[in-house]
Amino acid sequence: MKEILKVDSILKQFGKINAVSNLSFSVQKGEIFALLGPNGAGKATTVRMLMDIIRPDEGSIEYFLIDSSKSQIPLSSQLGYLPEERGLYQEIPIIKTLEFMGEIGKPDLSLF
Ligand SMILES: Nc1ncnc2c1ncn2[C@@H]1O[C@H](COP(=O)(O)OP(=O)(O)OP(=O)(O)O)[C@@H](O)[C@H]1O
Ligand SMILES: [Mg+2]
Numbered sequence: 001m002k003e004i005l006k007v008d009s010i011l012k013q014f015g016k017i018n019a020v021s022n023l024s025f026s027v028q029k030g031e032i033f034a035l036l037g038p039n040g041a042g043k044a045t046t047v048r049m050l051m052d053i054i055r056p057d058e059g060s061i062e063y064f065l066i067d068s069s070k071s072q073i074p075l076s077s078q079l080g081y082l083p084e085e086r087g088l089y090q091e092i093p094i095i096k097t098l099e100f101m102g103e104i105g106k107p108d109l110s111l112f
Helices: 043-050 094-106
Strands: 003-014 017-028 058-063
Touching: 017 043, 017 058, 043 094
Parallel strands: none
Antiparallel strands: 003 017, 003 058
16 A cells, blocks of 8 residues: 555644654555544644644654656645634625635735
């Protein structure tokens, strides 16, 4: 089987709290992988590091998704992430939310 994700000895601290400590695992292509643990075990922190939302203080996370001939494709366009929270605005109708997301998904980079 082909390895598509390799996590090696990652550590994440928030102040004095060790949220994730010395975690290593790898995931094979086609494998369904689950992180289980009690409240506060560091699951969400690990997923946030896997999504590159936050960076580990130590250790490494490596993906092997990208076809080397297409190495310009950003990792973010190959990953999907459904967070615990729905991430919807209560005040805005769903169609307006979709339009808004569609627009910010294609920003006009000349504005920045
Ligand atoms: N942004 C943060 N600032 C400070 N401490 C944090 C932060 N995020 C997480 N922590 C702490 O890191 C530890 C791991 O939290 P995390 O949310 O990753 O656990 P979890 O396994 O997802 O828990 P749960 O099952 O309750 O969702 C906890 O002690 C938590 O209080
Ligand atoms: Mg959590």
